[in-house]
Amino acid sequence: MSYTFTILSPTDTPLFAHEFGTCRSGGDGVARFTASERALNPFILHSALDIVEEVQWGPSSSSGSAAMYLKHIDKYQNNFISCWITGANVRFLLLTRPRDEVLGLGSGAGGGARGSLAGGRAGLGGNAGGVYNPTSPATEEAVKNFFVDVYEAWVKTIMNPFFHVGNGDVVKSPVFRARVAAAAKKYL
Amino acid sequence: MSGAPNQAPGLRYPSNKKTIYDRNLNRSKNAELSRAAFAYLFVEMISYAQKRAKNMVDLEKRLNDQGYPLGVRLLDLLLTRSANPLGAIRPTRILPLVQFIAQQLWRHLFGRAADSLERSDAVPGQFMLYDNEPLVNQYISLPRDMSGLNCAAFVAGIIEGVCDGAGFATEGVHAISVADQEGEEKAGLWPGKTVFLIKFKPEVLEREEILGRG
Numbered sequence: 001m002s003y004t005f006t007i008l009s010p011t012d013t014p015l016f017a018h019e020f021g022t023c024r025s026g027g028d029g030v031a032r033f034t035a036s037e038r039a040l041n042p043f044i045l046h047s048a049l050d051i052v053e054e055v056q057w058g059p060s061s062s063s064g065s066a067a068m069y070l071k072h073i074d075k076y077q078n079n080f081i082s083c084w085i086t087g088a089n090v091r092f093l094l095l096t097r098p099r100d101e102v103l104g105l106g107s108g109a110g111g112g113a114r115g116s117l118a119g120g121r122a123g124l125g126g127n128a129g130g131v132y133n134p135t136s137p138a139t140e141e142a143v144k145n146f147f148v149d150v151y152e153a154w155v156k157t158i159m160n161p162f163f164h165v166g167n168g169d170v171v172k173s174p175v176f177r178a179r180v181a182a183a184a185k186k187y188l
Numbered sequence: 189m190s191g192a193p194n195q196a197p198g199l200r201y202p203s204n205k206k207t208i209y210d211r212n213l214n215r216s217k218n219a220e221l222s223r224a225a226f227a228y229l230f231v232e233m234i235s236y237a238q239k240r241a242k243n244m245v246d247l248e249k250r251l252n253d254q255g256y257p258l259g260v261r262l263l264d265l266l267l268t269r270s271a272n273p274l275g276a277i278r279p280t281r282i283l284p285l286v287q288f289i290a291q292q293l294w295r296h297l298f299g300r301a302a303d304s305l306e307r308s309d310a311v312p313g314q315f316m317l318y319d320n321e322p323l324v325n326q327y328i329s330l331p332r333d334m335s336g337l338n339c340a341a342f343v344a345g346i347i348e349g350v351c352d353g354a355g356f357a358t359e360g361v362h363a364i365s366v367a368d369q370e371g372e373e374k375a376g377l378w379p380g381k382t383v384f385l386i387k388f389k390p391e392v393l394e395r396e397e398i399l400g401r402g
Contacts, residue, residue, distance in 0.1 A: 058280045065277040065284055087267040087278045088353040155264050156209050165260050175207045
């Protein structure tokens with residue numbers, strides 16, 4: 001199972017992007033996207049931003065505060081998008097791509113990734129058919145824990161007085177990237 | 189720079205290999221800051237702004253700009269430190285947002301909640317936040333020719349940063365001393381009483397209405 005994680009500013013500028021694969025039971029942590037999929041990912045993420053804008057204000061019956069974790073918000077072909085929005089309206093988008101074999105499709109376009117097939121199936125809520133269910137509590141919990149870890153690292157990044165949050169400064173720190181990778185390894 | 193010329197290029201780490209990512213966010217939660225240190229710094233900030241400002245409006249604007257990035261950062265920091273970090277929530281309507289400012293933000297900055305919060309009847313989308321004795325003004329004395337200046341413009345900048353960060357664009361947050369505007373009797377026992385006028389943009393009010401109707 002492969003993931004692309006992007007951080008976008010409130011004005012839709014990408015501030016950080018990271019690709020990785022699942023490390024659960026057999027996966028080796030390397031993303032497996034074909035070149036065409038990799039080119040398509042940014043388009044999918046940006047189109048999901050429209051949905052983020054709609055959902056971010058919470059259901060109209062809410063008392064005036066909404067959760068930061070917006071859970072699973074969009075699906076495009078085989079790609080599932082979950083979102084976490086910070087207090088300052090910075091968006092964390094996680095694009096999940098379960099392997100085609102898991103979904104029962106026979107195509108070899110995924111590059112024959114048998115290793116991450118085992119990782120994809122075993123890491124999710126024990127569905128008998130082996131189909132990826134993004135709304136299962138186990139998946140949501142795992143993604144939420146990942147987002148919480150990244151959010152902590154993010155708050156530490158913006159506390160830096162030289163990091164201009166409103167101006168769309170890109171995060172260049174390798175330490176931040178290492179933190180995101182460690183959180184991914186731990187939860188996803 | 190005193191580094192040796194043949195040092196390896198790239199990120200340099202301090203000798204104990206700890207970066208800012210290793211610092212705990214809650215480490216300074218209950219930390220106290222010396223008031224004298226703040227007063228000294230604030231006085232320097234005002235003179236820095238004053239050297240470059242052309243008139244009083246510009247000076248207030250510069251103080252406002254100095255406070256703005258603080259507001260953006262404090263919003264996330266205070267939300268992280270709020271009661272239940274894993275179930276983190278953020279304000280999505282105007283009223284909880286201004287209440288958050290009056291209670292959490294004020295308590296974090298000044299150790300007490302703001303004195304009162306009112307919504308204006310005359311002007312829609314305008315809120316007034318009263319502070320009887322702003323800490324920042326305590327050690328500032330204004331010369332008579334600048335009596336219209338209120339250095340709480342710095343705090344107004346912080347408020348503006350919080351509102352803008354949360355997605356509620358404002359047309360400006362102004363700090364006005366009550367004694368100046370409405371006369372000495374209104375100010376009563378508090379000669380330094382300041383009102384912060386927060387005016388939200390029309391788009392924000394429209395969105396509130398649409399969301400309210402549901």
